[in-house]
Amino acid sequence: xxxxxxxxxxxxxxxxxxxxxALAFIGVVVGLFVGAMPGLGSVNGVAILLPFTFVIxxxxxxxxxxxxxxxxxxxxxxxxxxxxxITLGIPGASTAVATTFDGRPLALSGRADRALVAAAVASFVxxxxxxLLFTGFAPALASVALDFxxxxxxxxxxLAFATFVGLGGDDIPKTIFSICIxxxxxxxxxxxxxxxxxxxxxDPLDLFPATAGLIDTTGFSHGIRFLVxxxxxxxxxxxxxxxxSSRGKITMTETTITFARIRDALDDYRRKAWKGTFIGSALGxxxxxxxxxxxxxxxxxxYGVAKMISRNPDNYGKGELDGVAAPEAANNSxxxxxxxxxxTLGIPGxxxxxxxxxxxxxxxxxxxxRLFADQPDFVWPLIGSFxxxxxxxxxxxxxxxxxxLWMLRMPFTxxxxxxxxxxxxxxxxxxxxxxxxxxxxxxxxxxxxxxxLDYPLAPAVLAIVLGxxxxxxxxxxxxxxxxxxxxxxxxxxxxxxTVIAIILILLPLLKIIWTKVKSSRAExxxx
Amino acid sequence: MRRAEIVTAxxxxxxxxxxxxxxxxxxxxxxxxxxxxxIGMIEGEGPASGWWPFWLSTIxxxxxxxxxxxxxxxTSPPSRSDEVFLDAYGRxxxxxxxxxxxxxxxxxxxxxxxxxxxIFLFYYLFFLGRHSVVRTLAISVGTPIFCFxxxxxxxxxxxxxxxxxxxxxxxxxIFL
Numbered sequence: 001x002x003x004x005x006x007x008x009x010x011x012x013x014x015x016x017x018x019x020x021x022a023l024a025f026i027g028v029v030v031g032l033f034v035g036a037m038p039g040l041g042s043v044n045g046v047a048i049l050l051p052f053t054f055v056i057x058x059x060x061x062x063x064x065x066x067x068x069x070x071x072x073x074x075x076x077x078x079x080x081x082x083x084x085x086i087t088l089g090i091p092g093a094s095t096a097v098a099t100t101f102d103g104r105p106l107a108l109s110g111r112a113d114r115a116l117v118a119a120a121v122a123s124f125v126x127x128x129x130x131x132l133l134f135t136g137f138a139p140a141l142a143s144v145a146l147d148f149x150x151x152x153x154x155x156x157x158x159l160a161f162a163t164f165v166g167l168g169g170d171d172i173p174k175t176i177f178s179i180c181i182x183x184x185x186x187x188x189x190x191x192x193x194x195x196x197x198x199x200x201x202x203d204p205l206d207l208f209p210a211t212a213g214l215i216d217t218t219g220f221s222h223g224i225r226f227l228v229x230x231x232x233x234x235x236x237x238x239x240x241x242x243x244x245s246s247r248g249k250i251t252m253t254e255t256t257i258t259f260a261r262i263r264d265a266l267d268d269y270r271r272k273a274w275k276g277t278f279i280g281s282a283l284g285x286x287x288x289x290x291x292x293x294x295x296x297x298x299x300x301x302x303y304g305v306a307k308m309i310s311r312n313p314d315n316y317g318k319g320e321l322d323g324v325a326a327p328e329a330a331n332n333s334x335x336x337x338x339x340x341x342x343x344t345l346g347i348p349g350x351x352x353x354x355x356x357x358x359x360x361x362x363x364x365x366x367x368x369x370r371l372f373a374d375q376p377d378f379v380w381p382l383i384g385s386f387x388x389x390x391x392x393x394x395x396x397x398x399x400x401x402x403x404x405l406w407m408l409r410m411p412f413t414x415x416x417x418x419x420x421x422x423x424x425x426x427x428x429x430x431x432x433x434x435x436x437x438x439x440x441x442x443x444x445x446x447x448x449x450x451x452x453l454d455y456p457l458a459p460a461v462l463a464i465v466l467g468x469x470x471x472x473x474x475x476x477x478x479x480x481x482x483x484x485x486x487x488x489x490x491x492x493x494x495x496x497x498t499v500i501a502i503i504l505i506l507l508p509l510l511k512i513i514w515t516k517v518k519s520s521r522a523e524x525x526x527x
Numbered sequence: 528m529r530r531a532e533i534v535t536a537x538x539x540x541x542x543x544x545x546x547x548x549x550x551x552x553x554x555x556x557x558x559x560x561x562x563x564x565x566i567g568m569i570e571g572e573g574p575a576s577g578w579w580p581f582w583l584s585t586i587x588x589x590x591x592x593x594x595x596x597x598x599x600x601x602t603s604p605p606s607r608s609d610e611v612f613l614d615a616y617g618r619x620x621x622x623x624x625x626x627x628x629x630x631x632x633x634x635x636x637x638x639x640x641x642x643x644x645x646i647f648l649f650y651y652l653f654f655l656g657r658h659s660v661v662r663t664l665a666i667s668v669g670t671p672i673f674c675f676x677x678x679x680x681x682x683x684x685x686x687x688x689x690x691x692x693x694x695x696x697x698x699x700x701i702f703l
Binding site: 054055058171172173174176177180181183184187191193194196197198199201236240243244247411413414416417418420421424425428429432434437438441444445448449450452453454471474475476478479483 | 528531532535539546549550552554565568572573574575576577578579580583584586587590591593594597603604605612613616617620621624625628629631632635636640644647648651652655656657658666670674678681682684686687
């Protein structure tokens with residue numbers, strides 16, 4: 001334990017170095033803005049800005065600084081989501097949906113300052129509790145995971161996909177389709193085991209010889225890069241979807257923030273919102289660890305539990321301060337929780353952590369249990385930066401609320417084209433290939449159309465990141481067992497994980513059967 | 528929405544079949560391998576190269592059929608919905624915004640990133656956003672200038688400039 005505190009102290013010191021501190025500050029400010037803008041969330045900010053981190057790595061010569069920058073955006077976005085939820089009544093991101101339930105009524109009754117301060121302080125407490133839990137759990141989990149072989153790692157990935165099917169709450173066939181398309185897109189290019197070309201669409205319409213060579217598809221030979229899909233989905237698709245769904249009908253509640261009002265609001269928070277903050281901090285972290293769960297269900301569950309145990313449940317939805325504190329503490333806590341499997345097992349639990357994982361791979365790191373043993377110079381400053389960013393975020397949030405409120409008035413007709421331009425230029429800057437930019441735009445337009453029909457796209461983004469890791473692990477496991485799939489059931493660690501994954505996949509089916517059995521039992525006495 | 532649901536399922540089903548067909552493609556340099564010979568197990572080597580994408584595409588095809596069955600039984604929300612897939616606003620928005628983006632991409636091929644960026648931003652801000660000429664010009668001129676100094680000068684990532692390349696030669700001399 002002493003070594004952990006020593007490493008953490010050193011990490012915090014590294015995070016406080018001027019360059020890292022500046023990056024954390026900029027990241028938090030960008031994140032707050034991104035989180036506050038309706039239609040943009042942490043994943044949009046992280047995905048669109050990932051190409052720009054190459055320049056940070058180039059100048060600092062380390063992967064720690066770009067990661068601190070992206071992690072700060074992630075943090076900032078969790079804080080920022082509350083600003084638009086309270087003042088506009090539109091969640092800046094899905095993670096702040098639950099904040100709207102009581103934050104908006106508070107704003108409409110002239111107490112927006114109370115809600116904004118409660119959200120900021122609860123976020124800080126949630127983030128700090130989660131950081132302490134992360135520091136305690138991560139090294140232990142990483143040391144256990146060092147014994148994992150190919151079957152165990154594949155079983156974990158199966159579990160990550162299974163949670164999307166079982167707990168994601170989206171249409172089952174559409175979720176499975178989304179996972180599979182992500183995995184198939186990840187196979188485009190060359191088979192890394194045999195070296196054979198795969199799905200390069202040499203003549204995409206070769207079913208009809210007359211059309212051979214009509215479309216130049218040589219760009220597929222280098223595979224479909226993760227960022228191309230992520231920026232397409234979150235930079236283009238989500239933006240067009242927001243333009244279509246919001247239709248410019250956004251009204252803002254005016255609020256005045258002064259030092260005296262912040263002091264009164266803090267006093268109010270201390271008396272009325274500690275219970276929600278505690279529930280959100282604890283529950284959010286553990287829900288955040290689960291793949292496919294993350295900050296949104298974490299915040300919704302915390303809101304539900306806070307309401308359930310409240311003495312005044314009827315006040316919820318009408319402007320209860322605990323109803324703001326619980327989801328805000330939870331979404332911050334969950335965002336740190338989601339980093340735990342990503343950093344210790346190499347399994348991202350959410351689209352944002354998937355982007356962060358892809359970034360780590362691009363910067364030459366191998367996320368997973370060996371990261372803690374082999375790269376302590378990367379891991380501990382990053383964990384240290386979680387603490388620093390959390391503190392910066394609460395201070396910036398409270399100090400700059402009026403500026404963010406002013407920025408929120410920026411018309412979407414200015415923000416949207418700038419994001420389109422940033423997406424196009426960012427994709428080109430990452431790979432310097434126009435083919436990838438075309439593909440990104442086409443993915444974005446396709447994502448918009450699929451989104452209208454309720455196709456979940458986060459599983460596809462997660463799958464294209466995990467695909468290049470999952471396939472070799474699966475094939476090497478089957479090679480080890482001479483093609484016998486029982487290897488995933490007979491090993492002591494892989495076995496239970498695979499069984500849980502299968503139960504999760506079958507969970508929706510089991511639910512249907514259970515409902516039918518229950519309804520038939522209910523009908524029997526009547527007959 | 529209901530019609531769009533089944534049309535999309537059919538398109539995705541056909542796309543899955545196409546991916547299955549392409550996954551079974553043997554490498555061009557080995558004529559002894561027939562199509563679909565690479566989707567099984569190889570003795571002592573484990574799964575062949577097409578095994579993973581082929582079976583994933585098969586699952587995609589099964590899911591497309593499943594979506595179709597749900598449509599038939601009206602169990603998914605879009606299959607029950609009476610709303611139109613894209614109303615007049617949505618169609619117009621997709622044409623103007625999506626079309627504008629594709630136009631931006633075409634422009635990049637000919638006039639390069641910076642001129643394309645200027646034209647796209649001007650089009651979006653002035654015609655779609657109805658912003659004033661001053662604000663439109665400030666953003667649509669300022670953004671390419673910022674991008675030039677960020678990418679070409681600071682990051683040394685030279686963005687394609689198409690036919691406008693000669694206009695940048697004096698800037699290269701000063702800054703690069």
